[in-house]
Amino acid sequence: MREVRWRTPLWVTLQNGIRRQFCGPYDALDFLENEWPNHQVQQARAVKACREALQHPEYANSAKNCFRAACIEASLACNEAANPGSRAEAKMVSRHP
Template sequence: MPLDEVPWTHPVTVRLQCGLERTFTGIYDALDFLENEWPLRHGERHDRAIKTCRRALNGIVPALIAREAFVAACLEAAMPAVMRPSNTVPQTAPIRAARIASM
């Protein structure tokens, strides 16, 4: 099995059961967590996420499917994904420039 990281287009940040947050940037990182640090060992979604991540590392399934399986396993274990607002440019900058120009 190749150990090269397969990055996700959008990282997954998970709130762990202890309250801390951890960000996963790709499949190998998620698989390592699933196999070595997982708090709930025998959940159905956990098992499916491990299989899906291994298949994605081997190029059998798309990375997006592995990401979704990982998020589902986290939800099963009461570790929700944390949604981050996108880095958008505030719309107030052009308005200020227009106000200054009108003075």
């Protein structure tokens, strides 16, 4: 399984106000499985989509859309802003440089 990266990272504002950057399905899957605030329908779909994207890179964009839908369902703000704020407020979660 190789790392698949999204063309543009997705920034998510957590419930505590911290913003985190997700660069691909691996980052999103790790968060969905280990830190997700509530397990609902979109979260389960996003987990499945991220796993599929790691096996089939052509599904990466679909995984990103599913992850975004899960964020919305969990009331987590998300966007693809190029400049999400200062580095002090952003916590990078990418597992690969």
